[in-house]
Amino acid sequence: MIPLLRRRPTAGQPRRLTLSILRCNPADPASVPHLQDYELDEADGMTLFIALNDIRAHQDGSLQFDFVCRAGICGSCAMLINGRPGLACRTLTRDLGDHITLAPLPYFELIGDLSVNTGKWMRGTSERLQTWIHSTTPVDLDALEARMEPAEAEAIYELDRCIECGCCIAGCGTAQMREGFVGAVGLNKIARFRLDPRDQRSDADFYELIGDDDGVFGCMSLLGCHDLCPKQLPLQTQIAFLRRKMAALGLR
């Protein structure tokens, strides 16, 4: 379920917002991480995308952050919003207090200020977990496509909706302690390909990929991932299900 908006009355003077942004530039050896405050007037319907671009256009052109779609679908703009991982583009300032603290996602390599290198980590994880359809059946482009039950296609899409934003990793207790942990994003991908009849890998093959403490057995079930996932993916049940399947295989 999508959480309910916490609406505030919007009558009267616009609020004066203070954004405290954690700044650091790894390209500059002298740069020390520090919070820098920016003030601006709130506008109707203001998102953190609008607020940050306003600051960059009018106050500080050197501020680094990442947005692409600005519509909540591409996963570029995950950051710590008052300490909690979330997508900045679709976070409305009216749901936050007058003082907003923004910091880059932890765990990922810092590019600068609020920008982190999730892309590099996600590509590495994809390579490690081989997140593509494994099939030896040749594709005849001229022939009718293979049939699939409509409900099965919808079930695959449910897990295919991950946008690799990194919120689940940023909110993961295991990832903080175990650098090689594939996280909910990785486990969800395995669950997705495992569900897909076009992928010819067996559970034994998947066990090779996630049957250890960097995989499904590393998860401590704190489930910050499940609470934080901006796409409301069913991470809790998928991880539990995978663990049961993999444990059964491991005990065999």
Place this chain on the structure above:
Amino acid sequence: METIHTDVLVIGGGLAGLRAGLAARKRGQQVIILSLVPPKRSHSAAAQGGMQASLGNAARGGGDNEDVHFEDTVRGSDWGNDQEVARMFVHTAPKAVRELAAWGVPWNRVQQGPHAVVMDGQRVTLTESAAAHGLITARDFGGTKKWRTCYVSDGTGHAMLYAVSDQTIAAGIPVHERMEAVALIHDGGRCYGAIVRNLIDGRLLAYVARATCIATGGFGRIYQSTTNAVINEGIGAAIALETGVVPLGNMEAVQFHPTAIFPAGILVTEGCRGDGGLLRDVDGHRFMPDYEPEKKELASRDVVSRRMEAHIRSGKGVASRYGPHLWLDITLLGAAHIEHKLREVKEICHYFLGIDPARQWIPVRPAQHYSMGGIRTDAHGQAYGLRGLFACGEAACWDLHGFNRLGGNSVAETVVAGMIVGEAIADFCASPDGDMQVSTALVRETWAKASAEFSAIADNRSSEDANQLLRRMQTLMSEQVGIVRQGDQLAAAVAELEQLIQRCRQVGLRTTRAGANPELTTAWRLQRMLKLAQCVAYGALQRTESRGAHFREDYPRRNDAEWLKRTLATWPDGEPTRPRLDYEALDVARMELPPGWRGYGARDAIEHPATALRQAEIEAIRASLGNADRHAVQQALMPYRHLLPPHLRGLNARIGEER
């Protein structure tokens, strides 16, 4: 200067670039893909509603085939497109969908038996055949005779992008992320790669390649109100323009999407209307049938957008503090349909508007959406002007879309063009044409020139502010070079853009920052975006007719007699503030479908003298062939299959139509 060598350099990590790179890699070429952002974050992911391909599996898609898709596409383009390219496209689109299915895209499938849908405001029951059960289904989209748009809920682009991106990972193709091509290495006749800026550390590198392919998407960000992602600034097209020898085609052909949420400009899919959603005005009145009695909400995008703006101007808009808007009503589709088939729309409405679209109407107004124009290429994706330079996807003017593209045809174009152009790139590399002798002096000089451009901005402390000029350009484009255009306003826009182009050369920075300073990036890009904006505005000023999305109030008729031609904009070195425009005629005598009425919109085109002749010729050919099958008739009218790579020439299977 660090130099990286490769066979193929693909600039752009969206669907078109990834698919082209994959095709070239599978032919044994070494490929490197550059991307501004991690490729799965590309704007391709924003394609919500679906991809057109004439599979004909759904009940309302029955009888669909390449011929119907072809005619819809040509009519949609307002006869501005290249009909051979349209044929190549409609023939390959079913293959692309099927390939993607094999790669894991969870296309929605046909469920046999009766199901309720909303059509024209009424709830009706359709019955799907048992023979089609489990095959890929389709929804309705604007400007199409059949339900042809294959979809994955309303996350089609996302599912496609992830599947193709995962294939490039499987193929081991390196994607150099956060890299921006800033200049093409060329000698005026051949392209040798690009100078590339690392957007993390700000360094410039040289990528030397035998073939270079630009697939950087559109340039919507030259407009203030756009559905485009923030990375769609058209820099790929701009660096091609900078060569002075590569023309950009039909830059004035800019599409406005009818349903961007107001005022944020975020897209809600055409699938909303395809699935039965209605447009309503301030009185709650459904106004589209008043203007378009046949296609109603599902006329082509240019027509619907224009009707909406006209309706607003007639005083029927809903007033708000940001200006007037209209309503999109999908409440009649029901909560269950929205939850399963329009869930991104539901999320967008929830997060950005705080409304539930199953119960409340969505405020919408047209916003810039798609660039039909771009780097002009031939049918194989080879750019005009420079050997070894290719382009595909929205960055290119391949010219599938002419002056208006149909919904669902662009995300289809990305993969189809990627498949075709990627093969052409591999062919090029495998032939003597692909050999090259590049001068290291040329590489060094191009690098030095690019480096000097960045230094000139970084070292400038003048008060000319890039952000201010950028906002002025965006406002100007939205207000004066928008949906409804007028000669005086266009002339004023061209004049002001000339001033902005002069001023942007003086832009200075207010901040310094080690690495890639975002302020420097903005200032550098602004100089290029202004030139693109000028190509759009100047092209629009010169084109004294209305065609597709280019609507001139002072020249409201489509004028085939004088304007059945493609605009080619080049920017030679000597031209300070305007491009040079040339025109390339479209040959009526070779068209399979000569110009006529689209079936929606105005019906008052000024006829081309050759149209009647060609029409008679076509009728004679058809008559002479008698009962020949449709492929033979098509072949006699306009052969195109020789233009396709051999493995894409086979006929497409359909239920009820044996191969």
